[in-house]
Amino acid sequence: MMRNLMAMLVCGACALAQAPAEVRLQADIEGLVAFGGRTWGSDSGLEASTWLAERFTEIGLEPGGKDGFFQPLPDKGRNVVAWLAPTVASDSWVLLGAHFDHLGHDDKGVYLGADDNASGVAAMLECALRLSQQTERKRGILFVGFDAEEFGLAGSRYFARTPTRPLSGCAAMLCLDILGRSMLDAMPGTLFAFGGEWSSGLRAQVDASATALDAQVLQLAAEYVGPRSDFLGFALEQVPFAFLTSGTHADYHTVDDLPEHIDYGSLAGHTELISHLLAGLLAGERPAFEGHEPDAHQEARNIALIAHELLAHAEGLGRFERSQLRALERLGERNAAAERLGSLARSRMVVQTQLTLLSTGSLTGMRERLQRVLDGL
Numbered sequence: 001m002m003r004n005l006m007a008m009l010v011c012g013a014c015a016l017a018q019a020p021a022e023v024r025l026q027a028d029i030e031g032l033v034a035f036g037g038r039t040w041g042s043d044s045g046l047e048a049s050t051w052l053a054e055r056f057t058e059i060g061l062e063p064g065g066k067d068g069f070f071q072p073l074p075d076k077g078r079n080v081v082a083w084l085a086p087t088v089a090s091d092s093w094v095l096l097g098a099h100f101d102h103l104g105h106d107d108k109g110v111y112l113g114a115d116d117n118a119s120g121v122a123a124m125l126e127c128a129l130r131l132s133q134q135t136e137r138k139r140g141i142l143f144v145g146f147d148a149e150e151f152g153l154a155g156s157r158y159f160a161r162t163p164t165r166p167l168s169g170c171a172a173m174l175c176l177d178i179l180g181r182s183m184l185d186a187m188p189g190t191l192f193a194f195g196g197e198w199s200s201g202l203r204a205q206v207d208a209s210a211t212a213l214d215a216q217v218l219q220l221a222a223e224y225v226g227p228r229s230d231f232l233g234f235a236l237e238q239v240p241f242a243f244l245t246s247g248t249h250a251d252y253h254t255v256d257d258l259p260e261h262i263d264y265g266s267l268a269g270h271t272e273l274i275s276h277l278l279a280g281l282l283a284g285e286r287p288a289f290e291g292h293e294p295d296a297h298q299e300a301r302n303i304a305l306i307a308h309e310l311l312a313h314a315e316g317l318g319r320f321e322r323s324q325l326r327a328l329e330r331l332g333e334r335n336a337a338a339e340r341l342g343s344l345a346r347s348r349m350v351v352q353t354q355l356t357l358l359s360t361g362s363l364t365g366m367r368e369r370l371q372r373v374l375d376g377l
C-alpha cells in the first residue's frame with residue numbers, strides 16, 4: 001500500500017495507468033477540450049493534433065503517418081496516425097478512428113465538443129492502451145485521429161483515398177463518434193452499431209462481443225444515419241465498417257457539450273466493448289465486404305425498443321415529439337410482428353427513424369426534408 005502511494009507520488013503518469021478507466025477517459029476528454037474549439041486548420045486544432053501525437057507516444061505506439069504521426073491534409077490541418085504492429089508476420093490490420101476536430105467558436109461561445117468527439121478520442125486512446133498490453137496480435141492496428149470531420153468529413157475521406165498503409169490490408173474500420181452520453185440522455189449504456197448490412201462477418205463479431213459482455217448494442221443499417229461520420233470514405237472503398245455511437249442529445253453541436261455532462265461509467269462500458277470487439281477482429285477471420293439484406297425484423301424490434309425506452313425514460317423529450325416516438329414504436333412493433341417486412345414498410349421505418357434519431361436543433365432542414373419523404377411514401 002505504502003509502496004503504491006510512493007509510486008503515485010513519484011510518477012503521475014504511472015498512477016494514471018493504474019487508475020480505473022473512467023479516470024483516464026475523463027483526463028483525456030479534459031486534456032483535449034483544453035485546446036478549445038479545434039476547428040479545422042486553426043491554432044486550436046493544430047495544438048490538439050500535437051497533443052494527440054504526444055498521447056500516442058506515451059502509450060508506446062509507433063508513428064503511422066507520412067510526417068511522423070501526422071498526415072497533412074492538402075490545404076490545411078492534419079490527421080494524426082499511430083501504429084501498433086502485429087506480433088506475427090501479417091499484412092492485415094484494423095483501423096480504429098475518431099475525429100478530434102470540432103466547431104470552433106462564435107458569439108455564443110466556444111464549442112468544446114466534449115462528447116463530439118473528445119469522448120471518441122478518449123475511447124480510442126483507452127483501447128490503444130489496453131491492446132498495447134496484449135502479448136499476441138495477429139493483425140496490426142492503425143489508430144487515426146481525423147481532422148475536419150465537421151467540415152464534410154474531409155480528413156477521413158482524404159485518408160481513405162490516400163491511406164498511409166495499403167487499404168487492401170484493412171480488415172475492418174471502426175468509427176467512434178459521440179460515445180459519452182446516450183440517445184437523448186435517456187438510454188444510458190446503450191450503444192448503436194451502424195453498417196452491419198455491409199459485412200455479415202463484422203456484424204457477427206459485434207453481436208459476439210455484446211453477448212460476451214452482456215452489453216446492449218443495437219445494430220441498424222447505415223442508411224438510418226446517412227453519411228454522418230468518418231466511416232463514409234471507407235464504405236466507398238468497400239472496407240467493412242462499424243459506426244459506433246451512443247447517440248445525440250439536446251447539447252449536440254451547442255456550447256453546452258461539456259465534460260461535466262459526460263457519463264463516464266457508460267463511456268467506460270462502451271470502451272470495454274470496443275476493446276473486446278477489436279481483440280476479436282485481431283484474432284478472427286477477416287470479415288468480407290459483401291452487402292447483404294438487412295435483417296428487417298431485427299431492425300424493427302430494435303426501432304420499437306428505442307422508441308419504447310425514449311418514451312419511458314426521457315424526462316424532457318427536448319426536440320423529440322412524443323407523437324413521433326409513438327408513431328415509431330407502433331411502426332416497429334407492427335413490422336416486427338409482420339410475417340414478412342415489405343420494402344415500403346421498411347422504407348417508412350428507416351425514414352421515420354432518421355427523423356427521430358436526427359431531430360436535433362442543427363438538423364431542422366434535414367428534418368423537414370425527411371418529413372416530405374415520409375409523407376410521399
Ligand SMILES: [Zn+2]
Pocket residue numbers: 099116117149177178
Ligand atoms: Zn462528431
